[in-house]
Amino acid sequence: MKKSFLVCFLLTTLMLVSCGSDDDGGINNSLIGTWKLTNAAEGDGTPIMLLDCEENTTFTFTENMFTRRSFEANQDRTDCLPVEESTATYRTNGNLIELLDADGNVIVPTESQLSFAVAADVMTIRDTDPGTGNVVLELVFARQ
Numbered sequence: 001m002k003k004s005f006l007v008c009f010l011l012t013t014l015m016l017v018s019c020g021s022d023d024d025g026g027i028n029n030s031l032i033g034t035w036k037l038t039n040a041a042e043g044d045g046t047p048i049m050l051l052d053c054e055e056n057t058t059f060t061f062t063e064n065m066f067t068r069r070s071f072e073a074n075q076d077r078t079d080c081l082p083v084e085e086s087t088a089t090y091r092t093n094g095n096l097i098e099l100l101d102a103d104g105n106v107i108v109p110t111e112s113q114l115s116f117a118v119a120a121d122v123m124t125i126r127d128t129d130p131g132t133g134n135v136v137l138e139l140v141f142a143r144q
Helices: 001-018
Strands: 033-042 059-060 065-068 084-093 096-100 113-119 122-128 136-143
Touching: 059 136
Parallel strands: none
Antiparallel strands: 033 059, 033 136, 059 065, 065 084, 084 096, 113 122, 122 136
């Protein structure tokens, strides 16, 4: 149940927080595209077993819009919950994803800092505690 909560937390957090304080207003073209969730791990590297439905979760990045389409497990991880889709405006700042409010202002993070890395057709998103610098959760996606 803790693992399911962590996966759901990161997916929700990505829609609610941003990262970093420097403003380059950039767009990282390596992010653009649709990404399908393939793996998840706790901050210490312990794998989180994903249900088949969770592996259908996608993140889609255009030049300035982010869409999350999530398929999540129920509380006891025996069945899948209905699809949830949400969108947000974003920009990148180095390896950080900054979500923007309706006025184009960066939404300041409070509990987590999200960074990404893209290598070929694999994207890794790390949820880091800004107070300790420790990775809390890591999600791995494959480019579609």
